[in-house]
Amino acid sequence: MRVSNIIAFFFLIVVGCVSVNSLQASFRNVISSAKDIGVGVVKDVANILPTPKGMFEASKQLIAGYPFEFVSGAINQICSAALSSETISPKITPNISVMQFQLCTACNKYNYSLLNAEDMWKSPEFDSKKKVVIFATGWTTTINDNKAIETMAKAYNCRGDVNFVALDAGRFVDTLYTWSAFNTDEIGLNLAKGLVKLSKIVSVEKIHLMGHSLGAHIVGAAGRYFQQLSGSLIPRITGLDPAKPCFNEGATLSGLLRGDADFIDIIHSNPGVLGKRDPMGDIDFYPGGLDPLPTGCVSVVCAHERAWRYFAESVYPGSEANFFGKRCTSLTRLREGKCPGYDVPMGFAVPRNAKGNYFLEVNGAEPFGKNGAKALMNLQKECGLCKTETKRFAKGLFG
Template identity: 25%
Template sequence: MSYLFCFVLSAVFAYSSAGLFRDVLYSDWITCNHDKFLNYGVSEVQIFFYDFQNNFNLSFPIEFAVEGITSSYNLDITRRLIFFNPGYKSHISKNTEELVRQTFSDVPNIYLIIVDHSMYTSAKGGKFASYERSVRHVYYIGTAIGNFLAGLQKQGFPSNNIHCIGHSLGSQMLGYAGTRFTELTNEKIWRITGLDPAGPCFSNGSVEDQIRSGVANYVEVYHCNAGGLGTTSVLGDIDFFFNKAGKKQPTCHSGIIPGKGESDAAKCSHKACVRYYTESVHLKTGYLAWACDSYDHYSKGSCSVNQVTIAGYNNPGNVTGTFYVSTDMFGV
């Protein structure tokens, strides 16, 4: 009987853990601290700069990156700067960063910068403690990014050539970065793209602590795991919900193991936003997106005559609102 009891108890725990990312991470079990008076230092954030056309790259601590780049290299101010800020548990050597490098390596007339803030956002101290620690650093890392970009602008690099792209926690940092940039320059970053901005500690918090319309000339937000690891909030000038109301992606399956399977599916959907966006860089047309007031209406075809725009890297940036996307026709 004791074996049966242990089996049942384990099964109950497994099924309860299946909602870990949905329930626990949005509960009081996680302490969400967005305090802006902790005076955290983030000097170990690293900036990695790439000029693929000239086979040139540099890296500097963020506090010295403006001087390091501009004193070592003659920036072409007619090029676009693609600035990628990854999320929780990221590192410059991980797959997401490599995907971004490979994607932009053959795009003409751009510079690429990738941020490594892993010293403050890695999985130290267990799942809950490390995420709480990472959230506490979001404001400080975002502000440091804003300082860096404003420094480039003061050295002559135009704000209308700066495109910031963030994933997950990195998207939320860009809200602070855009705000800080404007405070220092009285200008706005050309575009900020949020790829499935982090939901836990943000969806149920103040909009002032999130990426949002107004922190750049144009803010676009992509949703792929809304209500899980990504936010449910409509935040941008335009919000794109990909497949299944932006909650679950078709290639991401829960598997047969309760808890772990659903958690893995959430991570897969969360990362899918990066994959969709990077694939769109080389799509001639991008993803077609329809304006709609709900996924239910979209899935029933009720919005097929509504306004259409392009989601992805080639989004023209001339429309606003909530749009829905199906990737079926693109085979992704």
């Protein structure tokens, strides 16, 4: 199959012009052809492939996410071929000097340069007595007006014992081919340098790195570099639906890997499409099983976001046990009662000694956890908000 035909086929799928029934046979040819693409052609492909934002937008128009499972596989093959050729350089070099940490308190957001991380650690807004959670965002995101950051910050501010810090990496990812080792590693390296400075102020045992999508691979690189620079391991890294395309263990881009921290927990919410399907951590959770679309989602963008929504729900006091999984091999066996062992909480309260693959059922709407209570969730709506916002919320609720 010619490259022009491969690209045309991609776009037919993206706009929904190819039936699901014809996908599997056609994609066998696409993936086979992708492996044989020459270096010169790969350079052209890098200019034509749809951007992650384009894939997201197109996914909203599809009723089922399964066509994207095949698209993702084909793009993954082409990306691996391009990166292994060692002739592809990033089209966008991350400008580290303009990247920022954002310290999110209940009432304000404070921005600090990634290169001058000590400015934040020493600022009066940062409480060195508290734990530190650093959250790296993913595809097509910016640090401001980011729903994932806002949702996660609100949950942690509700607990009140954490400095919640966001790191935006999404603006430096344009097309799938700019996911080079240089981009991932350089951002991760500079994050690690900031962590070394932080560890002189806050005990490393209090640091928790978390990343969604591409951000999961960024914090994985940060964990590796921190160990190299300090001789110590970050105690915990959480991967929220780590990005799949272009990241393959043993290939040029391995991404987040077991061993990047003392303990790694993963939540797979869109397995095999935008997120990785294979186990990657010490413990891997599959809420809703291996289906790329969990209950309540009709698009891959919804599914990809569910990972951080699940985790944020588990952060609220009283909701730590909303999600319980069992070590198992499939959701079917779980439903049949064929998964022995104890229930293990997914998310905030996951025990560090838990290992293996865990499956669990989830709800299609909030509260997503099967053990969640609607009444408690309603009470939590004002928790973690600035007092001014809380008063405004109460006024709207009670007139």
